[in-house]
Amino acid sequence: MxxxxxxxxxxxxxxxxxxxxxxxxxxxxxxxxxxxxxxxxxxxxxxxxxxxxxxxxxxxxxxxxxxxxxxxxxxxxxxxxxxxxxxxxxxxxxxxxxxxxxxxxxxxxxxxxxxxxxxxxxxxxxxxxxxxxxxxxxxxxxSAGAQRDALDRFAADSQPEFPSELEQYRQLFRRWQDARLELEELKNTGRERVREAQSLRLAVAEIDAVDPQPGEDDALKVVSIRLSNLEQLRLAAQQSHEALIAEDFGGTSDATTLVDTAKRQLDNVAEHDEELKSAAAQLAEVGYLLADIATGLASYSASLDSEGPGRLAEVEDRRGALAVLLRKYGNSVDEVIGWADTARLRLTELQDDSGRIEALEREVQDAAGELAKRAAGLSAARTAAAAELSNRVSTELKALAMPDANLVIDVAPASQPGLHGADDVAFLLQPHAGAAPRPxxxxxxxxxxxxxxxxxxxxxxxxxxxxxxxxxxxxxxxxxxxxxxxxxxxxxxxxxxxxxxxxxxxxxxxxxxxxxxxxxxxxxxxxxxxxxxxxxxxxxxxxxxxxxxxxxxxxxxxxxxxxxxxxxxxxxxxxx
Structure with missing residues (x-):
């Protein structure tokens, strides 16, 4: 207030x-x-x-x-x-x-x-x-809407079930309207949907033919860089291996021999000093580590011998096929795979148009019948409430120095159903008997x-x-x-x-x-x-x-x- x-x-x-x-x-x-x-x-x-x-x-x-x-x-x-x-x-x-x-x-x-x-x-x-x-x-x-709302409030006061019936009608109307709009869209865009399905079908087939794997583009890039530098990698691995285990490396002993020599020197006196004994143990661990590294380098060199120009050409061909997909469908192989998954779902939806249209036609028809029944119930309730409201207001008018006036509330069928029912509501004033009611x-x-x-x-x-x-x-x-x-x-x-x-x-x-x-x-x-x-x-x-x-x-x-x-x-x- x-x-x-x-x-x-x-x-x-x-x-x-x-x-x-x-x-x-x-x-x-x-x-x-x-x-x-x-x-x-x-x-x-x-x-x-x-x-x-x-x-x-x-x-x-x-x-x-x-x-x-x-x-x-x-x-x-x-x-x-x-x-x-x-x-x-x-x-x-x-x-x-x-x-x-x-x-x-x-x-x-x-x-x-x-x-x-x-x-x-x-x-x-x-x-x-x-x-x-x-x-x-x-x-x-x-406004007509304000008059309808006022009548509905009055109806709800005298008919407690009216608000629930109106809400149920509204929910049904929304479902009917959504189904009808979807049905119209399916029918009106049939040709466009056929063309879309054909386009998606070709795109998915192209992606499936290549069959990209998650993260494959990054993995192939690493392989390509290695194969493009094969000789430098092989030479470095061999020289490192020789430095670790060769008997003579540039006129000096290899690393393994030198570490072993140092260990044996300490072993001779380790019993006299715990600190030198600990150092000897550490040199033993270094020796084992150098041996493991040397073995790994030997395996790496052997694997390089099995790869060559043929393998590099194979990798580059695969990268080229993936690049075609990346230009069309995504910035990475993972995005291409995601696009294909979405496209398959959409393709399934488009291919089911005929079945969806039949289902929607049945839904629209069934909802329309139920909607008409509920709208008729609302109309009956509004008509009864309109008569009561009209009588009570007209009685008030007679006491307010308007003895011959009447409020006429017209509840008429609407041209088409709406969210609030299938009624047009109008409040009209009849100034005296025989006069035409006016807004x-x-x-x-x-x-x-x-x-x-x-x-x-x-x-x-x-x-x-x-x-x-x-x-x-x-x-x-x-x-x-x-x-x-x-x-x-x-x-x-x-x-x-x-x-x-x-x-x-x-x-x-x-x-x-x-x-x-x-x-x-x-x-x-x-x-x-x-x-x-x-x-x-x-x-x-x-x-x-x-x-x-x-x-x-x-x-x-x-x-x-x-x-x-x-x-x-x-x-x-x-x-x-």
Missing amino acids: IEEIRIRDLGVIAEATLTLGPGLSVVSGETGAGKTMVVTAVGLLLGARSDAGAVRTGAKSAAAEATLRLPPGHRSLERAADAGADVEEYDGGAELLLARTVGADGRSRAHVGGRQAPVGVLAELGEQLVVVHGQSDQIRLK LGKGASGGELSRVMLAIEVVLAAVDPVPTFVFDEVDAGVGGKAAVEIGRRLAMLARHVQVLVVTHLPQVAAFADQHIRVIKTSGAGFTSSDVTLLDEDGRVRELARMLAGQEDSATAQAHARELLEDARTTRSLRGA
């Missing part, structure tokens, strides 16, 4: 703060005092189009701010967070700040949670937070339209997720008992949601939980307005002014107190 609204330099209001609470709040004041600026401020905070003409004369800009208190997890908090808003959380709820400034040049800026945001974000949040009824372009239930907002005055929306909202209040409602012109053109009924119904609505009403009727204002007065002050060359939250005595004086234009009249004040008492009694007796 809205905890506070702050207004600066908007219309005739220089600066004002409205502290609101739960229940019904009314705003009253003399004609021209600036009551509608309160609604204008709310509209700006909901993303309405800005108007430079609304900026107070002489001011550089106008501003509207609001502090909202919301329950934890409210859907608007996530959208605000996505826009970068800072949301202050506390036990049992969260606080969100909205702000809008309009310059004298017409430029507008919006802030959500202290962060600048597009005006469109305010509009998105506004749809979830506040409903304004006043002018025809402010009708919440203007909401057409053929009704602003006051009549507000009363129609009040009647609808009163009936839907218990199932509506929006926490705050604002009404302007709801009491235009009525008085007497009808005004009392409007006030009582606003109070009934306020049992479920926060309601803010701009009114000029004392019968309506008497039902308020809190009463706000806009007071105009005129001076030399200027006019301004102030906003005041009235206490009990202030309410009596304001109601006296609204009743007789004489707020100091004892008679008028007595009548005002009687009006307040009657309103309280009516609310108590009728549960409003």
Whole structure:
């Protein structure tokens, strides 16, 4: 709900703060005092189009701010967070700040949670937070989708199984739609899929003919380098082998002989010194190691003798075959193998087109039959709910000075099924018997339209997720008992949601939980307005002014107190 609204330099209001609470709040004041600026401020905070003409004369800009208190997890908090808003959380709820400034040049800026945001974000949040009824372009239930959703909420309240049936229909619709789209794609792209299959078949055959092995390209590169340097490798191995074991190597003894000589010299005296004995043991290990190395070099030389130009040519031919695959299918042999595996899976899928088409045709046909049955069930439930909602709203209209008006809710077959069923839902207003029902907002005055929306909202209040409602012109053109009924119904609505009403009727204002007065002050060359939250005595004086234009009249004040008492009694007796 809205905890506070702050207004600066908007219309005739220089600066004002409205502290609101739960229940019904009314705003009253003399004609021209600036009551509608309160609604204008709310509209700006909901993303309405800005108007430079609304900026107070002489001011550089106008501003509207609001502090909202919301329950934890409210859907608007996530959208605000996505826009970068800072949301202050506390036990049992969260606080969100909205702000809008309009310059004298017409430029507008919006802030959500202290962060600048597009005006469109305010509009998105506004749809979830506040409903304004006043002018025809402010009708919440203007669109067919909004009217269908409202009827569905009402149906869910009176028919507990309806939400489950609607969700089952939606799941089935999505499966039917997915299968139908896949079937259409298979049929429409048949030639392209045949060409794709042929291309994949040739590519896989080419790869299979070469039969590349994981890591083979790197392994062959190593072999190629060795075979390309065969003579240098053989010579180095032989000379190293001779240096280790030959009896004469360049006029000197080989390494094995020298190590053995050194070992034997130490063995002769090892019994006299442990350190020399240890050195002799180490030389023995070196001798064994040199012998192993010499044996390995001999084996390496022998293996080189078995390889030659023929083997090198064979390796290069294999590398050339792999290079052809690398140019077409990947940067390495492993990537080529992975591509081939994926291609085989896709080829299997393409080759099964005929079987898949038959299966999809059966699935689409079966789902369509089941979908029609479920859609018929939804239509029956909506038709029953529409009759009940229409009767209840029409009853409310009769008490709101529209005795001959009826709300007609038309549930008609749609041209094709959709995600929400196979119905077109339309809310129509029949102003009197014999008149053709017309869409909401057409053929009704602003006051009549507000009363129609009040009647609808009163009936839907218990199932509506929006926490705050604002009404302007709801009491235009009525008085007497009808005004009392409007006030009582606003109070009934306020049992479920926060309601803010701009009114000029004392019968309506008497039902308020809190009463706000806009007071105009005129001076030399200027006019301004102030906003005041009235206490009990202030309410009596304001109601006296609204009743007789004489707020100091004892008679008028007595009548005002009687009006307040009657309103309280009516609310108590009728549960409003």
